[in-house]
Amino acid sequence: EEADRTRALGIAAGAAAATTLARGASLTFSYAIATGQPVGSPRFGSDLGVFLATELGVWLLCGLLAAAATTTVAVLGTSAGLARAVAVLSSVVAFSAAMTGHAAGDETHEIATSTMLVHLLAVGIWLGGLAVLQVLTDRSRDDVRVLRGYSHLALICWIALALSGVLALVVRMNTPAELLTSAYVQIGLGKAVVLLLLGLLGALQRRQLATGLGTDSEGRRALGTYRRLALLELALMGLAVALAAAMSSSPPPAEEGTPPAGTAGTLTGYPLPPAPDLVTVLGQWRPDPFGAALACVLLLLWWRPSAPPRPRGRSLQLLLGAAALVLLTSGPLNVYGKVLVSAHVLQHVLLLVPAGVLLGCAMTIPPRLRTMLEGRWPLAALLAAAGPLLLAACYISPPLLRAALDSHAAHLALQLLALAAGALIALAVRLASPPRRAWVAAVPLLLGAAGGIALRSTERLLAASWFGATGRTWRADALADQQSAGTLVLVVVVLVALVAGGAALRNRGRRG
Numbered sequence: 001e002e003a004d005r006t007r008a009l010g011i012a013a014g015a016a017a018a019t020t021l022a023r024g025a026s027l028t029f030s031y032a033i034a035t036g037q038p039v040g041s042p043r044f045g046s047d048l049g050v051f052l053a054t055e056l057g058v059w060l061l062c063g064l065l066a067a068a069a070t071t072t073v074a075v076l077g078t079s080a081g082l083a084r085a086v087a088v089l090s091s092v093v094a095f096s097a098a099m100t101g102h103a104a105g106d107e108t109h110e111i112a113t114s115t116m117l118v119h120l121l122a123v124g125i126w127l128g129g130l131a132v133l134q135v136l137t138d139r140s141r142d143d144v145r146v147l148r149g150y151s152h153l154a155l156i157c158w159i160a161l162a163l164s165g166v167l168a169l170v171v172r173m174n175t176p177a178e179l180l181t182s183a184y185v186q187i188g189l190g191k192a193v194v195l196l197l198l199g200l201l202g203a204l205q206r207r208q209l210a211t212g213l214g215t216d217s218e219g220r221r222a223l224g225t226y227r228r229l230a231l232l233e234l235a236l237m238g239l240a241v242a243l244a245a246a247m248s249s250s251p252p253p254a255e256e257g258t259p260p261a262g263t264a265g266t267l268t269g270y271p272l273p274p275a276p277d278l279v280t281v282l283g284q285w286r287p288d289p290f291g292a293a294l295a296c297v298l299l300l301l302w303w304r305p306s307a308p309p310r311p312r313g314r315s316l317q318l319l320l321g322a323a324a325l326v327l328l329t330s331g332p333l334n335v336y337g338k339v340l341v342s343a344h345v346l347q348h349v350l351l352l353v354p355a356g357v358l359l360g361c362a363m364t365i366p367p368r369l370r371t372m373l374e375g376r377w378p379l380a381a382l383l384a385a386a387g388p389l390l391l392a393a394c395y396i397s398p399p400l401l402r403a404a405l406d407s408h409a410a411h412l413a414l415q416l417l418a419l420a421a422g423a424l425i426a427l428a429v430r431l432a433s434p435p436r437r438a439w440v441a442a443v444p445l446l447l448g449a450a451g452g453i454a455l456r457s458t459e460r461l462l463a464a465s466w467f468g469a470t471g472r473t474w475r476a477d478a479l480a481d482q483q484s485a486g487t488l489v490l491v492v493v494v495l496v497a498l499v500a501g502g503a504a505l506r507n508r509g510r511r512g
Helices: 002-035 048-052 055-074 080-099 106-135 144-171 183-211 217-248 263-268 278-282 289-302 312-330 332-336 341-362 367-373 377-396 398-406 408-431 434-457 478-511
Strands: none
Touching: 002 048, 002 055, 002 080, 002 106, 048 055, 055 080, 080 106, 080 408, 106 144, 106 217, 106 289, 106 408, 144 183, 144 289, 183 217, 278 332, 289 312, 312 332, 312 341, 332 341, 341 377, 341 408, 341 478, 367 377, 367 408, 377 398, 377 408, 377 434, 398 408, 408 434, 434 478
16 A cells, blocks of 8 residues: 555665665775775875775675665655665665675685575565564554465575575585584574574464454454564564674685686686586586576465466476576586586577576566557567677677676676566567567577577687686687587577477467
8 A cells, every 4th residue: 555655665765774874884994994094094085996996896886876776766756666666776785785795715706695695685575574564554564465475475585595594604614513613604503593493483473374363352362473473583583683794794714715726717716617528517517596596486476375376387387497597507507608608608598598488488478568569569579689689789798798707796697688588588479469479589589590690600709818718628719619609509599490380380270
């Protein structure tokens, strides 16, 4: 309701304002520590431009600006659109904080960063949602539908916190013996105990919801128990946040070390993988917590208690899309994509199709998109082309491609772009009228074919200072490997065209 959203946005504005001040203080003191200039000294601030050009400075400034923007947007109005904008901007703040968190050993830095991001998003959604519920009016706060929806959301956050927390602790440890010797690890164990207690409280709350919250004596008793459990949950969450603050000021056992030997280690932070053959490739895995968490969230939201009945075919599409997402972001292509053009290109093409397309086929078409595109096949074709064109632009632009290789944040952004591009293609094809669907589907296929031909024929190596400098003795000709990438893209295009054509003929036969 409007009144509830107004109150929630007011709380969000206050929290964002406090975060802005905290991020500003963090930027100030981080600069002072990095430059050795005490706050208030005559030279303080003289090297600010240099500091802000570093990776740490960029993310600290990004977090400060995002927090300030969140505060501004939260006080502009109370519409649902503004509330969504506040949520997006808040996630940018969490993303920036994750990029400035503890670095683990070099070979696990990306895993540590991804787990930090999942951890911050989960705790923000869980704690923020619980806090807002407590200040709403009684009628809204005690609405069974709202409470059940939040309870399911809290369960998702609890799972994400547990998995990301355990993985983050493991990559920051050297040996299991540090469970007894390291204060950092012991604080982490304390957080784990608090998380188990929070999970127990969540189970008790769901039992109260199953009992039913009503106006009769039993319902009022269940409601009172639920409220007390919620307040205790807030207190335990505060304790967990305090323990997290203690961990952030303690050095982890796995201090940052030297990169693995060789030019590949210097560039990527990982040792050069072995020469690829069928058996070797199948054994090369590098788990990505962000991709796995995204897949889990999609599945849990799909089968949430309040979800409408789902057709079996669409559920299967979602399962296959989520499985493809995990395989592509954590499997062999994630390992070899750091050093081979062909693996890097193939990973993003397969994130587009099948992973993104399958997810787009499963998801519900947004009403606004339906209103805008239904019956307008040229606009649908333009939407289908937008994602592949943006992806191609990232590969053509040397600074953007280099950033995607060198920066974990840009790497995740490029993967999300490929996934979103595939989903938009599926939505565009679904929105076109049956006679025009083939035309809409043909647009991204033609773009893919053009990209494959360009990779096969060009003499210019993509990111030559990266892919040409990894020190490989196998597949040493990076340009030949890039031409192989073009062949792989063409193979994917042909396979997709055959599958789409077969599906179209099958549907036509059913209608006939």
